[in-house]
Amino acid sequence: MEQQRKAIWEADLDEELQDVDLGLAIGSYGQNEIYSDVQSRIDEATIIAVQQQMAQQAAFASIPDVVKRFIIHFHQAVLENNLSEITVAYESGWNRLTEKFYSKTEWPEAETIAPLVNDDPIFLILYRELYYRHVYSRLQPDIDDRFHSYENSCELFNYLLNSDGPVPLQLPEQWLWDIIDEFIYQFQSFCVWRTKVKSKTDEELQLLSEASQVWSSYSVLNVLYSLIQKSKINEHILATREGKSADEITEIVGEYGARPLYRMLGYFSIIGLLRVHSLLGDFTLALKVMENVELNQKSQVTRVTACHVTTYYYVGFCYIMLRRYPDAIRTFVSILNLILRMRQYHTRSYQYDQINKTADRMYALFAICNALSPSRLDDNISNIVKERYGDQFAKMSRGEEGIPAFEELFLYACPKFISANPPPYEDAELLQGYIEDPPVEPAQRHLSLFLSDVRAQGPVPTLRSFLKLYTSLDAKKLAGFLDADEEQMVQQMMVMKQANRSVSRVENGDGLLGGQTISTSDIDFVIDGNMVHIAESTVGRRYAGWYIRNTEHAQRVYDNIKNSPLPPAQRPKPADPTQTTQSAPAQAAAPKTGGPKVAWGGVKVA
């Protein structure tokens, strides 16, 4: 069985190696055949593995037996496409062994463990995926790690996309998400690292000047778009929404899209695009690629928690940059409530830290949105925001003087923006100019754009506090309060009016970019010649939630009692005559119960 399967894979791989015509989704513009040396690399890797097998005896011998057994077992599970075994190895085995043996060092090199897995190239690619992810998360990746992790990703995607037909591999959804997530993380990490020209050694400078295509934006987008196209995931989502039958859907999505591996990779790639476009500052395109994905509790987004959280974080952030604060608030509230609810289940998960960090950033973003567009809050979330960011929130709610607080929270909570292009490593002269006069960091550029919106809205909180006191007043008088001339005040009023209106999404239509203009404030006003008229909306007291919660609680208590057996009747102690009279009523009641199994509720209903 094992031999046979392996042979199929090798056959796939051989064919693919002879044929490097990739049919890339978006074309290889400005790329010099990024995958073209795959053949030599794999061959080389295999040869080196064989040659070094002897030399690596020492390295091999130093691998603890339990790790060797784990790798063999892991390999076996992958060969058999045994999802539950793979999941155990992936989610618990790997992490446990990492804690025990490799918390401060690399896992053994793929070449070293190759004999354990019969040099299975596919498993070695997967192994390297984990190997490099471990390097990035626990250690400091050096330039070789960065280049090799890129090559390994290319090999993995090449195998998935350019084999002869869909590959028979199966992996848990969590792992598939992690593959895409890590791919983008490493891309982003590389982009940040390459902009720090000053700290590069001569060797690194040399390598960077030769390898301008490594981790290029085009190559990353190409992978994501290719996965989306191969899996026909957009067609799949649309067909599902139209209520097509399973057979029809299978026909629509084709041989790739019918497989869970490709379907989920395609789906996660859409989220990947959302993220890459956000990192590059293209917030409209980020939301546009999501136009078919529905954001609700039933959506596939929710199947992997990390994916769910990432999606909402980036969607919410894009809405902020589109100045659609109510939509951003709604997005954050929805996911933050979910994170609160599932906290109890996830405390031990290895991703929990990451989710918590993202959640904390979303609380900060929520505070920002709420300062700019005060709204009736979700009590749970706003209490936590008050706890964590109370100081900043108070400052931000005061307009102009709160700018430093906006700045602080924005920089803390924004995505790690990247530049699309590397510094001019290939040209020493330009590079010198770059070092002397480095461009503004992407995060600072986006911050200043965001702050220009904040500044424009500066006078609104003060105006608001005055308007709250009146139902109508003379424009001159209001200007007097504000210490401004009347014209200035009228202009500020128009700013306030615009700040109180926002485009907001209507129910599930038009994708994430659609929407209608809504009013976002409880204070509204209109200027009639020289008079300002003000109207305030108030919220009636809300009873429903309280009654619903308590009714449900009462029902639970009732069910519990109903399902509990009766307490055993107290036997009177003959030795104590004073007890006899007191136990008489209990004995009188006893026959009615008819046995210990009858519950209280049953008696009552009867």
Next chain:
Amino acid sequence: MVSASEWAAPSTRTELIENLVSGVDRYNPNNVGILEDYLYHQIRSQEYDCLANLAILKLYQFNPDLYNPDVVINILIKALTAYPFSDFNLCISLLDERPFPTNPDEPDPLPSLLPILTSLYNLLQQCRFPAFWALYRSEKAESLRDNYTVECVGFEDSIREVVIRAVTPAFKRIGTERLATYLNLSDDDLTIYIEKLGWSLENGVATVPPNPDNQIASTVVQENIQLTQLSKIITHAQVAV
């Protein structure tokens, strides 16, 4: 106000452009010409398509050698007229810093014009319309006017539409003197303009027709219970019986 869906997909967008904007062909540098032609078409015919213009900037972002400052400036001019949508900032977001001059023989006009465009945008953001016109008419903005906005058909009228979008929701009645400074129009032109808008004019006061934003009313928002909220309770009641 323009609706968000019209903004995301204007009805004037052709199928060719739609395919470029929504498909993967948007990354093909060979298509930049088509999109640039479309931009100039927008400039000439008072159309506007933000997403198509962002697609040009995206291509410039990935292929710095395609960069054409005139196109960028025209895109920003168009984006100014879209206020209160934040198109201008969305466009700027895609302009990566270019620290090194691409060609010393052809000076890049963008670095000198960008601060002016940004100032103009900030004045619109703050509804400081008289100041906007003062800066726009000033000597500082001369090269912007003479080389760019003069080509952009109806630019000034588009800015007036931005003004009207700010005035309409905020006012029931507005003095013509004030309105004239916002719109930068003489008395006679203002009368014609107000007439065209369909607003009425009486004793130097223009009346803004009623619209959802200038009709204000104090309301009490009552809670609204959805059936789904009660589903647990109702289900339970059934089981109990």
